[in-house]
Amino acid sequence: MPMSPYVRSLRERVGHDLLLLPGVTAVIRDSDRFLLARQRDTDRWSLVGGGVEPGETPHEAVAREVLEELGVTPELGAILGVYGGPLLETVYPNGDRVAYITTAFECRLPNTALTLESAELLETGWFTRSDVDGLVRHEWIDTVLDDTR
Template sequence: MNYIQSLRNIIGTRPIIAPGSAIIVMKEKELLLQLRSDTNDWGIPGGGMEIGDSFEETAKKELFEETGLITNHLEILGLASGKEFYYKFPHGDEIYNATVIFKAGKVSGNLKKDEESRELAYFPLDSLPELNYTTQKILEKIGYIVVEEVENEVD
């Protein structure tokens, strides 16, 4: 049983702070995304930290488990935390993500889905599928996608 599941057994669905890592994998100008089995939407690979793990170890472990890819080259792109990274899962669990965002340099291995991934695919940054809320916010934070603000005209 993992750390988050252990907490959930004690506190149920109430909000928790969930430390973890998210990993950006680029192939040329395309971003690797996974169609997540738990939320049925597209997101970047990543997951929660286990007791005793570092953010880097978490990133490498999650990347391998969710995609089959291996890297020893991680660059920190930013941090994602606070109220805007609150998420309520479809089954009711509530979390406040505290995530280190990494970019994976050289990757090796072959793409391989696990039980958390329904599909893995690379997408051009200018034509991404509909993303889950957390991935959308992470990509905005690191400048990979830009949200166009609409100015209201005043009469």
């Protein structure tokens, strides 16, 4: 995914040093299945989400991310949890170190076709919790999905 202008400006000052960044995650559920997206940059399955931009509330950010990545405006529900720690730390191929703190929101989608952001996503799919265990995925999503029970 492309770097936001805000993060780019921070990187100009701190180089590859660790940045702690706020994020949002959409937990989109249909009965016992969850909507996951396979990301182009890592080829891993994950929940839809991204960074909170300056001046944006987390609610606005998760709605924007779902719209950007799936082409639909979600109906937002409850906050399911806030997550961070070692599983949400990463080093990008260019050496940039990042630790995310993400707020997970329950989201519902309108009954309409999805339009994937092809620069970021390869595909989406609906998976039961047990199906997710067999996917190549970002491991942190397990904790989020387990908290939805």
